[in-house]
Amino acid sequence: MKKSYILCVDDGSKDKTWNLIQESAEKSTYIRGIKLSRNMGHQTALLAGLNATSSCAAVISIDADLQDDIYAIRKMLDAWQNGFEIVYGVRDDRSTDTVFKRQTAKFFYKIMHLLGIELVSQHADFRLLDHKALQALLQYNENNLFLRGLIPLIGFSTTSVHYSRLKRIAGTSKYPLARMISLAVEGITSLSVAPLRAIAIIGLFVTSIATLCIVYALLTKLFSHAVSGWTSVTIAIFFMGGVQMLSLAIIGEYIGKIYLETKRRPRYHIQSTKQKK
Template identity: 40%
Template sequence: MTKLVSVVVPVYNEKDNVVLLSQTLRDTFAVLPYRYNTIFVDDGSTDGTADVIRRLAAENKHVRYISFSRNFGHQAALKAGLDMADGDCVISMDGDMQHPPELIPVMLQKWEEGYDVVYTLRREDENLSYFKRTTSNAFYSMLNRLSDITIEKGAADFRLLNRNVVEVVRNFQESDLFFRGLVKWSGFKQLGIEYDPAKRNSGVSKYTFKKMMRFALQGITSFSTKPLYAAIYLGFVFSLLALLYIPYVLYSYWMGHVISGWASIIVTIAFFGGMQLMILGIIGLYLGKLFMQSKKRPIYIVKESNIS
């Protein structure tokens, strides 16, 4: 039987892009020897995106959809699509047309060559602002320094996963999902290919600076406890500085340059402040792990779907 390819597309307020993307995917697969379906995951859109997708599903048998009860975030929408996908391989891509569908045949070719994961690396866009390019590079540099995995600069959520990898990913129950790291962490035979991002067809980017910062912190904390260790080290530093401060206090006392009560207060505050930070870091190391595992809320809530 002809192999089935599922294309998962998380969307949020992309009503002007989903029709074009659906048509482009249909044209792409028309010349490929594969069956396919497209799973649009509406992440609580407020601009009528869900209605457009619903009409597409009624007109096109290849279109499926999942609609959330509210906005749960891009990574949760991606998880929902992977949970529902039934293809022999699953391709995830954004709905803003910046991930070129023309790259899909290349990804499928690499998949047929035996790769379980074919991920994409976005070439640096010179049209982006200096600030955005700098912060993006800083994010990947910091993530690789603070975690036990290595993610190449420009890694995107435009990737192909073999069925065995999808089954592994479906079992992840983390509340703070970071698929760029999770897929890399899972292992398997992986290959990265570069691409030039296309211009957004319509609308504006949904990743504000605040969301990008949150995404960065989410990625770092999902794969590293080093920030907590940093708090411990910082506590040791302050404690050491307090100890080194004692000779100066004694010198000031004997030379008569000390203000009454000042020395003892400063030394006490600095020493115990450092100790408290160190202890809080140790407690946070364990409490953070327990806290992330103890919450058993669903990652997303499906309001409507045409997938049985």
């Protein structure tokens, strides 16, 4: 344990975060830091930290707000020493979160499971990765990152450590509703083609309904007096227009990801690093 250290990743902050990291690193060999050249997003910053610690025997990732219980780290290490290569930190008590956040989290995991995406329920990014598991994770080269969905794909022996989510000591959450929705979309479109298949199912359903309407219209025309009206036509136009726009939006999301992946741009740039010599 003497070789252990804490690596702080500054995701392009605009405040005094990097200065505080530098000061801490100057005082202790147990503190190190890397600063990204700009804000690249939570998942990319986390990957940068994992890359920087890829030579370690085991790595534990944890958010800086410390709402994840640091005392669960000992349990993670015990599980690792017992042979587990991936140890998930799972929240079994989220009473400190708002009702809205708890309910949206439950809905998120349900949607993910319905779409066939393998996720550990109530697990975010608090986890232990053995050296072998980390090396396997770093072989995934996509730029559209959703790490909590990628890690179950690599396999290896896994277990979970349960803990209660703590209250935030200071600051405010950097994950408002808009970013939560963005993360959910990123996870779904990065790991599943179910939305594309849903478009095919919706198209088949709408085509079936349209076919029935056509048959009904023809029978009405042939065997009874057809009253002309604009209601049915208007409803059909708006309905089909809505379905088409939704379908194009989903397809566009996937095409956009293909576009970004083919560029093969660097995920991030490290502006500076700091550790005591």
